[in-house]
Amino acid sequence: MNTARHIAIIMDGNGRWAKQRGMKRIKGHERGAEVVRNLTVFAADHPEIEVLTLYAFSTENWKRPGMEVDFLMRLLKNYLEKETETYLRNGVRFETIGDLSRFSPALQKQIEKTKEITKDFTRLTQVLALNYGSMDEIARSAARVCEQNLPITAETLGAELESARFGPVDILLRTGGEQRLSNFLLWQSAYAELFFSPTLWPDFTTEELEEIIAQFKTRHRRFGGI
Ligand code: FPP
DSSP states (O other): OOOOOEEEEEOOOHHHHHHHTTOOHHHHHHHHHHHHHHHHHHHHHSSSOOEEEEEEEETTGGGSOHHHHHHHHHHHHHHHHHTHHHHHHHTEEEEEESOGGGSOHHHHHHHHHHHHHHTTOOSEEEEEEEEEOHHHHHHHHHHHHHHTTOOOOHHHHHHHSGGGGGOOOSEEEEOSSOOOOTTSSTTTTTTOEEEEOOSOGGGOOHHHHHHHHHHHHHSOOOTTOO
16 A cells, blocks of 8 residues: 655645635745645654655745745745744654755745754754756765766765665655646656646645545556556
């Protein structure tokens, strides 16, 4: 039986959700943050899920209007401050992947603080992908392998990836109706089962995730074998 140990989600559809309601795009992100909290609590309580990786800000998201980028940065900082209690109460370790150096010192400090406070928790690891892109991650890994004068192989490259410590993805889900991977966890998803939901992220529920996990159980994973 398949085990849903690592679930990774491309949370898409916040802007459209808000637009459909005549609201500003940022309202969709605000509602999206609530869904992040609900799913995190659900995943912490789930007997199989050990890692939940969420694509919160990609290396390409800097191209968005300055106001939206600023809002997302504020939202993230407020979220980490406000939800520390949720991490503590549910035994969730907070982690990140991506290059944090481009974020403000205040946000970097908050990220480090939340990591430090939650570092010993083991019920769930919530990984936020922040200023993350797979191609960037792979290039940075290759540079580290070269620095060590090691041969470039799948083993050496794979071991130096920032996401290596969270292991392979079992379920890769994208909400919002598009069917693409958008530079997210390409290496770790080599054998992931893919799911695409038409639901816009602010409307996504724990019931739908349960349904996806049930479908995942029925899939026949061969990992290249027969
Ligand atoms: C994609 O929707 C969403 C993002 C680029 C940001 C994801 C952020 C959140 C879910 C909220 C904040 C998260 C945390 C952890 C506090 P989109 O804006 O591309 O939607 P669209 O395709 O409908 O325009």
